[in-house]
Amino acid sequence: MGPRRCSTNNGGNPVKKYRRLVVGLVAGLAAALLPAVPAQAATALPAANFRLKATAYSGLIDDLDAALPNVSVPTVVADGNRAATSCSPAAANRVASFCWNSGDDDVAYWVPQGITTTADAYGEATYEGATAVLVSWYDNGTDGVDRGVRVSFVDYSTPSAPTYRHVLLVEPYTNGSGQASFRAVNLHAGGIFWYGHYLYLAATGTGFRVFDLRHLWQTSTTNGSAIGRQSDGSYQAYGYKYVLPQAFAYNQSTTNGYANIRFSFASLDRTSTPDSVVVGEYANPGAGSRIFRFPIDYTDRMLTESSDGYAKATQAYDVSVQSMQGATSVNGKFYLSTSDGSGNAGDLATFTPGGSVVMHHDVLPVGPEDLSYWPAKGQLWSLTEYAGNRSVFAVRASAY
Template sequence: MKKYRSALVGLAAAVVSAVAPAVPAQAATTLPAVNFRLKATGYSGLVDDLDAALPNVSVPTVVGDGNRVATSCSPAAANRVAAFCWNSGDDDVTYWIPQGITTTADAYGEATYEGSTAVLVSWYDDGTDGVDRGIRVSFVDYSTPSAPTYRHVLLVEPYTNGSGQASFRPINLHAGGMFWYGQYLYVASTSSGFRVFDLRHLWQTSTTNSAAIGRQSDGSYQAYGYKYVLPQVLAYNQSTTNGYAPIRFSFASLDRTSTPDSVVVGEYANPGAGSRLFRFPIDYTTRMLTTSSDGYAHASEAYDVSVQSMQGATAVDGKFYLSTSDGSGNAGDLATFTPGGSVVMHYDVLPVGPEDFSYWPAKGQLWSLTEYAGNRSVFAVRASAY
């Protein structure tokens, strides 16, 4: 459904060109950030058992083992500086839906991870083909941007099966956003907080049974035919104080331009509902959210921006960038917001169906992706244009 645009836009909104001028929308409200918090669980004790049972491979091994080839494309994004599209099978599949994005520029400041340059994209399985495989991440080798190759990796949760053996199972999340920080991949869990995956423990599985998951009676480990799996090792669970509504973890990104580094979290909202943005500090020495003396990681900033259909957000040098969707038939919008000021809308500058945001500092690029089957792309725009 096409988003309602503020009365401040007036009749001019009806006659703007495909790349509309920036338009002030509404002032944002500052919220008491300390009331929003997250607490980590312990690290999974099953990881060592599964390390012993399965071959452990490196990120460069997975990135270099692409079994699919991306295509060149030109999505309709203003100030676009880079793009690629999935192969036809991934572009057209209806039950796997892409959502989140991060890159090796998030992982480390030098923008590589153990020598690899990669873009990661999360997908969730909606189960409409009769099987719910949970979530997967595409590891895209971006060392050759003109012809990137990629491979999907299934994300799994270790558990102890009915026979008392270490196994793993699919994870049913929307995976609307994620960020990579050091060895950890953080994936947004809409109602609870974050699931955290450890890239030091990538496991190679058997691919003989595409209908099975986890440890089988013959001792093999299957993953619906996926060659590699990445395990969840811990989680962050949210809570609030003083009567504030829980955060809806719709998307997330890393901000390496803040001091200290920080995480931006935001909420998707339907028309008529409020939407909020949050910032949590993160510790570069532990790669974990910064914890206070009470054992919780508290938000350092919180705002009600009331931007509907917000799909992604990040921040660069104190300025927030928000992606918003107008449904499957209209171009997406980009909003900007600096604390203390109003949200500014840049209408129709993103392709149809934009999702999560990730910033690549050395390139000055905002990376995003689109979700609708038959019209999917991964693209970057010049952040300084906004």
């Protein structure tokens, strides 16, 4: 890993921090004065035509468990090697925020996309005693290496001073010598949600990749340019200390001629009965962009299957909102984050089934992405993607 990504500087640029504070205060006040604007109605679609089917659980995980030290989520969360910084992103009704250290704020080849928290994992909002925020990043390959996807494990037990460490996502496979190994996961990582022991990752064209948090492995960090099992028997991960393996996947299909879903982002809804998953589509222009809901089973933490073995959507809507980047639902009301390029504030759209989509313009910072709801706090969490202006923040959901 390059020196910028390994930076542990937590001071940040004081000019940048001051500029963010001023811009955040001014933009937040201006956004609060803007009226919400009704748009077109959300059109219901026949939801059962959209379905997902699970693959088998990877048998290679047992082999890799035997080859590598297995560590717990609290161990990784407590092993932060970076300190977040304080900042004030320009989000109306903001109630919490932090920013990455200077190396992660500025790095061009890693781009943050998805967000989830321990409030998704379990109702008590902790996981084995840890309070954490997880953020997914994809590698765009601009430095000549595609490392796939990493996830930041942020220790949020002290909100005023979060620390974090990046974990590389990997896919187990059998190498040419017949040995269990792993490789990078090459996805956009536009949305994630945490449910029990599973971390679900939106896979744009196919459905979901699912990673098992009971199998976090510690790897060798002696070779920052290698991944998987090496000829000397070591397991490398581009210099990352920990990896999280894919356990299984969900592959999509449709019936009656409907177009496949573009799995651009995803979130968990703990306010529905039963718990459910919200997924949606990025589109620019936005005509025909859709939102879907799938039920999920709290007993096995997997999508709820029908008698034919498919998990089928229970709600589907054509919302035709341009540049959606995230969506979630709270007590039946949908919240959609939308972006407007690298120079304009983001918007938040809301709708309830049977009603019109309402646009709340310029209430989010530039470059908003995925959404996640923290029920006990009543907070909508999100993040921004553009290098040099990245933040993680929460707003009051009840304000919209």
